[in-house]
Amino acid sequence: MAAYNTSDNYFDYVKKHPEQKIILYGAGHEAEKNYKYIGHVDYICDRRADEIKSIQGVLCIPPERLTDFQNKIVILICIKEKNIAEQVCQMIGQMQIESEIFYFFDNPAFPFFDYSPYTYCIDPKAELRIRIIHNDDGWVLGKFARKLQEELIKLGQQADIAREEDDTADVNHYIYYGDLMNFYGNRKTVRTTMITHVDCMRLNDQIRFQAQHGAVGICMSSDTRNKLTAWGISGNRICYVNPAQDGEIKPGKIVLGITNRCYHYLDFRKRDDLILKVCEQLNPEYFKLKIMGAGWDEIVGRIRELNFEVEYYNDFDREIYKKLMPSLDYWIYYGFDEGAMGYLDALAAGVKTIVTPQGYHLDTKGGLTFPCRTIDDFIYTLKKIQEEKKAIVDAVKDWTWENYAKKHLEIWRYLTRTITMEELYRHQSEYEDGIFSLLIDEINK
Numbered sequence: 001m002a003a004y005n006t007s008d009n010y011f012d013y014v015k016k017h018p019e020q021k022i023i024l025y026g027a028g029h030e031a032e033k034n035y036k037y038i039g040h041v042d043y044i045c046d047r048r049a050d051e052i053k054s055i056q057g058v059l060c061i062p063p064e065r066l067t068d069f070q071n072k073i074v075i076l077i078c079i080k081e082k083n084i085a086e087q088v089c090q091m092i093g094q095m096q097i098e099s100e101i102f103y104f105f106d107n108p109a110f111p112f113f114d115y116s117p118y119t120y121c122i123d124p125k126a127e128l129r130i131r132i133i134h135n136d137d138g139w140v141l142g143k144f145a146r147k148l149q150e151e152l153i154k155l156g157q158q159a160d161i162a163r164e165e166d167d168t169a170d171v172n173h174y175i176y177y178g179d180l181m182n183f184y185g186n187r188k189t190v191r192t193t194m195i196t197h198v199d200c201m202r203l204n205d206q207i208r209f210q211a212q213h214g215a216v217g218i219c220m221s222s223d224t225r226n227k228l229t230a231w232g233i234s235g236n237r238i239c240y241v242n243p244a245q246d247g248e249i250k251p252g253k254i255v256l257g258i259t260n261r262c263y264h265y266l267d268f269r270k271r272d273d274l275i276l277k278v279c280e281q282l283n284p285e286y287f288k289l290k291i292m293g294a295g296w297d298e299i300v301g302r303i304r305e306l307n308f309e310v311e312y313y314n315d316f317d318r319e320i321y322k323k324l325m326p327s328l329d330y331w332i333y334y335g336f337d338e339g340a341m342g343y344l345d346a347l348a349a350g351v352k353t354i355v356t357p358q359g360y361h362l363d364t365k366g367g368l369t370f371p372c373r374t375i376d377d378f379i380y381t382l383k384k385i386q387e388e389k390k391a392i393v394d395a396v397k398d399w400t401w402e403n404y405a406k407k408h409l410e411i412w413r414y415l416t417r418t419i420t421m422e423e424l425y426r427h428q429s430e431y432e433d434g435i436f437s438l439l440i441d442e443i444n445k
Contacts, residue, residue, distance in 0.1 A: 002093045003100050010102045010109035011039065014074055020100070021073045025088060027052050027060055031078040034104065038076065045075075066097050073097070078104040082116050118441040125418035128409075130159045131166035134175035144194065145175045147244065151405030165189070171412045178206065183213045190415040191215040192408075195224060195238075204231060211237035216415060216438070218408065225437060235439030239411065242433050244404040251393050253288040253309065254385060257328035257351070259321065259342040260335075262295030274334050274375055276302055281379045284308045286386045290324055292316060325349040330369075330385070334378070343367070354381055398431070407434030414440065 005013065014022060024031060024038060027046035035041075035056070044055055049062040066073075075092065079085045085103055092099060105112045132149055136142040145161050152159035165172045167185050174180045177193035191210075195217045198204050207217050211233050219225040219240035228238050258275070276299060279287075288309040291300060293316065300312045313320060325331075331346035332354045339359035346353055347367045355361055357371035370381045410427075413419035414435055424435055 002089070002095075002097055004089055005100050005102055006106060008102075010076065010107045012109075013100065013102070014039075017072075017074070017100075020071065021069060023066070023073055023075045024058075024078060025063075025075050026078040027055060028079065030080045030104070031055075034078060034110070037110065038078070038104075041076075063091065063095075066092065066099075067095055069097070071098070073099045075099050075101045076104055077101065080105060082114075120417065120421060120441050122417045122420055124420075125170075125416070126156065128157050128170040128412060128416060128418065129166070129168065130157055130171045130173060130412065131169040132159060132161045132173050132175060133163065133165060133179060134161055135163050135179075136161070141175050141194075141196075144243075147401040148173075148405055148408065151401050152409065154402070155405060155409060157409065170416050170418075173408070173412075177210070177217060178203070180210055180215060181206075183215075187214075190412060192411065192415070193217050195219040195228075198224060198228065204228070207238075208233055216411070218411065222433070222437065236441065239435070239438035240433050241404060241407045241411075241437075242399055244399050244401040245396050247400060251286075251389065254286055254389060255327060255329045256287055256289050256354075256382075257324065257331045257346070258289065258291045258296075258333075259293060259325070259331070259345070260333070260340055261293040262299065273299060274378070275299065275332070276306075277375055278378050278382060279303055279306050279308055282308075282382055283386060286389050287382075290328060292321060292324060321345075325351065330354050332378075354378065403431075407431075410435045411438065414438070 014020070021042045022040060023043045023045050024035075024041045025045045027044050027048065031044070032055075041058055044052075044058050044060040045063055045066060046052060046060055047063060049060040049065075052060040054060055066075075077085050077088055079088065082105070085105075089101060092101065104110050105114060130152060132145050134141065134145040136145065149159045149161055160166075165185060167189065169189055171190045171192065174191070174193040177195050180191065180193050183191075191214065193207075193210060193215060195207065197220075198207065207228060210217065215237070217228070217233070217238045219228070219238065220243050222240055225238055225240040229235050275289075284307040288311070289303065290311045292313040294314055296312060297314060300310050303310050313324075325342075325345050326349040328346065328349070328351045330353065331342065331351050333340045333343060333356060336356055336358050339361050340355075343353060343355055343361060344364075347364060352369040353367065354370040354372055355368065356373060357368060361368060361371075372378045372381055410419075410424060411434060414424055421440075428436060
């Protein structure tokens with residue numbers, strides 16, 4: 001009878017049984033490449049024996065001649081494709097040959113890294129059954145569960161929320177990782193957990209226990225993910241998806257203030273009309289203006305035509321002025337006329353200034369936030385302020401519940417092997433979290 005030996009060292013075995021003939025099964029590239037490491041061989045066996053004849057003086061025989069041996073023989077299979085090697089074992093078993101079978105690529109005598117368990121084979125499936133496990137207590141985690149369910153349904157998936165696992169679900173996702181304490185029931189379901197923070201050894205060891213039993217932890221940040229991998233959690237069992245924001249809060253506009261009379265039609269000392277040239281270069285979504293002073297009516301109308309919000313007072317009012325000045329983000333002045341008294345009030349109110357560097361403006365230490373001389377200076381300064389504001393807003397513009405769900409779904413479709421790597425990697429370089437923070441099995445399959 002044939003015995004498939006996976007425990008003994010091949011060389012130790014043949015040394016103990018010198019009376020047994022040694023058959024090298026397979027005369028392909030792998031056998032040729034590794035022949036010198038195998039040692040003594042009595043025969044080589046291959047289906048192409050009639051064509052090969054012999055290798056380095058060793059006779060090559062076809063598989064059917066293995067039945068010629070009356071005594072027990074040693075067969076060393078040297079075929080890299082594991083499925084073919086398994087077929088050879090089955091064939092030998094059916095031939096009722098008294099033999100000890102060794103596999104070159106799975107024996108301690110021939111250390112070899114076997115990558116076959118890491119290959120990625122798929123069973124396409126567009127719709128997954130996803131159970132979100134959470135006991136909604138009204139806190140923020142309940143919101144994560146509800147939003148995730150809503151968006152998954154919009155994405156064409158089956159998703160529900162319950163306190164217990166669904167044994168028939170493709171995925172069981174725990175909103176609180178502390179709830180996954182055991183791994184009873186269906187071993188085929190994919191289990192994932194949301195990881196909020198890890199601040200003690202018990203939680204760290206629980207995540208390690210979950211990872212050892214096949215669960216994948218989905219952290220809220222790269223920081224927590226990196227800490228856990230540094231503490232020994234395998235990179236293919238831990239990843240992260242950044243949380244979402246509701247998109248309901250809109251940024252407040254930057255308030256620009258002007259508090260002088262308009263002299264545009266009298267002389268050019270204050271260059272009041274230049275505000276129009278500046279506004280033409282700015283985005284009205286980021287700025288609003290507060291203007292106090294007589295003579296601005298026409299210019300204010302033209303600014304409003306550019307879709308800017310303008311709060312305008314066409315005369316000076318001391319009480320309104322005292323409230324208006326501290327409400328500004330920046331106080332603006334274009335003139336070259338020794339200085340403006342409003343500049344002093346702006347500084348007293350702690351308001352940043354965008355003004356001309358002249359007159360007593362220069363004598364206030366630290367008062368000139370942005371000194372500007374030309375129109376280009378004013379445009380450059382305000383565009384820079386606009387871009388800084390935009391950068392802050394854009395930092396979370398893609399942190400939506402829709403994207404949060406999509407990234408989870410990509411992870412789950414990878415873990416359930418229901419999507420190709422080509423589809424998974426379609427969004428590479430668009431974000432770093434989600435599937436791209438998980439050490440995957442094989443990208444080329």
